[in-house]
Amino acid sequence: TEKRKKNSNRSRELFRILFTFVIVIHHASSFPGGDTCLRHGYLCVEFFFILAGFFLYRSFRAEKEHSTFAYLKKRLRRLYPEYLFAALVCILVLGVLNREFDLSKAVNELLMLQNTGIFHLGGYNFPCWYISCMMVSGLLIYSFLSVREQEFLKIAAPLLAIGTYTFLMGSDSGIETWGYMGPVSVPLLRGLSDMSVGVLLCALVMDHVKLSEFVSLLLEIVSVILIFLGLFTDFSGEMVTVTAFLVLILSLTAGENPVSRALSENR
Numbered sequence: 001t002e003k004r005k006k007n008s009n010r011s012r013e014l015f016r017i018l019f020t021f022v023i024v025i026h027h028a029s030s031f032p033g034g035d036t037c038l039r040h041g042y043l044c045v046e047f048f049f050i051l052a053g054f055f056l057y058r059s060f061r062a063e064k065e066h067s068t069f070a071y072l073k074k075r076l077r078r079l080y081p082e083y084l085f086a087a088l089v090c091i092l093v094l095g096v097l098n099r100e101f102d103l104s105k106a107v108n109e110l111l112m113l114q115n116t117g118i119f120h121l122g123g124y125n126f127p128c129w130y131i132s133c134m135m136v137s138g139l140l141i142y143s144f145l146s147v148r149e150q151e152f153l154k155i156a157a158p159l160l161a162i163g164t165y166t167f168l169m170g171s172d173s174g175i176e177t178w179g180y181m182g183p184v185s186v187p188l189l190r191g192l193s194d195m196s197v198g199v200l201l202c203a204l205v206m207d208h209v210k211l212s213e214f215v216s217l218l219l220e221i222v223s224v225i226l227i228f229l230g231l232f233t234d235f236s237g238e239m240v241t242v243t244a245f246l247v248l249i250l251s252l253t254a255g256e257n258p259v260s261r262a263l264s265e266n267r
Helices: 001-009 010-028 041-062 066-097 103-110 126-147 149-169 186-207 213-232 239-255 257-265
Strands: none
Touching: 001 213, 010 041, 010 239, 041 126, 041 186, 041 213, 041 239, 066 126, 103 186, 126 149, 149 186, 149 239, 186 239, 213 239, 213 257, 239 257
């Protein structure tokens, strides 16, 4: 219990809950009468991708032996039960009951491959494209780290992030794009880039960065302001908001501020 308490981060959990609600509201706006003041709620997905990459590398560094199969099994055990339940409900309601059932589309979703570009198919539970892309991205990144860790950190991850962000955020449609960049789907590239940035951030924090209480609090305040400007207005662009998510995770992980401490003491 002491180890668990030491590794807990109430402030980070609070932001996970908050950004989950933002994503739910973002998707609810597609229903009739569901318009909200959220202009760019989809960007909160970047927070979860970056955080997933951060935890992936932290677990990777803690392991004595690396096994891609063991990683896949652990992630499936963690995510698949709830994913499967939601997928079956959506396939039943949106496919069978609406008489729009497509076997290949259903199988694609059940295999957690929707919008990864492998079969050029989406799914019935469309918001869960994030889970599929996170699974495939994590598997690819973990495999790369297992055989060439330093090459991934120093070459592959920076090039992947810079190239993808430059292409997507420089295009008219921006980062929320459902097409292809060559043979690879943009949602999968989005996951790969964000998770790669999360890996780099974790390596930075574990090996170099420790923040004072004041700096940690200052970075958290500034990043939260920029994030909410990016979600609710056009003042902050996609790149600024994604960078602010990165700084927020850094401030929550590399140092403890009064907010984090208060939350930790008051579960």
